[in-house]
Amino acid sequence: MEESLLLRFGLCLDPRKHAASGILTKVKRAFGIGVTGLSESEKRIRKALMDEVLRKAKPYDKSVEASVIPGFGLHAGFPSEVQFQIEIPHKPVHLVAKKILRGCEYWLADGRIIEPPYSLEVFVPREPPEEILQHVPFGPDYLGPGCRIRRAVPVDEPKVAIYEIVIWKSLKLFFSILSPEGTEPAKS
Numbered sequence: 001m002e003e004s005l006l007l008r009f010g011l012c013l014d015p016r017k018h019a020a021s022g023i024l025t026k027v028k029r030a031f032g033i034g035v036t037g038l039s040e041s042e043k044r045i046r047k048a049l050m051d052e053v054l055r056k057a058k059p060y061d062k063s064v065e066a067s068v069i070p071g072f073g074l075h076a077g078f079p080s081e082v083q084f085q086i087e088i089p090h091k092p093v094h095l096v097a098k099k100i101l102r103g104c105e106y107w108l109a110d111g112r113i114i115e116p117p118y119s120l121e122v123f124v125p126r127e128p129p130e131e132i133l134q135h136v137p138f139g140p141d142y143l144g145p146g147c148r149i150r151r152a153v154p155v156d157e158p159k160v161a162i163y164e165i166v167i168w169k170s171l172k173l174f175f176s177i178l179s180p181e182g183t184e185p186a187k188s
Contacts, residue, residue: 001092002099003030007053008088012072013170019146020168057084069093070126071170097122101163101175108142108151109161114177118159123174136162 010027013020029035031053032046060074060083069088074080101120105112114120138150148166163175 002096004053005088005092005096007031007049008086009072009168009171011053011057011084011086012069012088013168014075016075016077017169020170021146023146023168053086056087059083060085069124069171071172093124094122097173097175100165100173101177104142104149104151104163104165105161105177108139108149109158112159117179118177119180120175120177123176124172125174138164 006023007027007030010020010023013023015024030046031050032038032043033050035046038046060080062080064085065073068085074083098120101122102114105114136152138152142149142151146168148164150164152162154160157179159177160179161175161177163173163177165173165175167173
């Protein structure tokens with residue numbers, strides 16, 4: 001699932017973004033483009049993968065802008081007539097995003113595994129909730145290649161958190177880890 005999303009996201013990234021450098025090269029390699037020494041069988045596998053992904057590519061249609069993942073729309077400086085859109089299924093995006101969050105919470109919260117009664121939600125807003133975020137005391141930024149992770153935790157409830165994760169300076173995800181209303185969360 002992650003590989004499938006990486007290929008689709010990689011084709012949607014602005015190739016000039018420094019934060020995404022190397023991603024398009026990975027996509028090309030996965031498709032067998034510029035790769036030498038592949039067996040005939042491996043060439044067929046990679047060509048079939050490329051055909052599968054590109055079969056659903058369509059010329060960019062302005063009428064779908066409301067469905068475009070923020071950060072993955074038209075690229076400035078390129079004529080819209082030469083740009084394409086690729087369908088990226090909603091469910092795998094949310095499943096992989098939740099996997100990323102679980103890993104972040106494990107890493108940043110001393111090995112914590114998110115378990116009931118706590119639940120997590122993923123949000124991909126059109127406009128980041130800046131009016132809320134300016135009042136949230138985020139901890140330090142955790143930086144990786146093409147990634148920024150910020151985590152905020154209320155003083156009185158260390159198992160509740162809000163995350164902002166920005167990938168390739170393009171995809172901005174927000175997460176919440178909350179206990180359900182009416183359930184008394186366990187104190188740590």
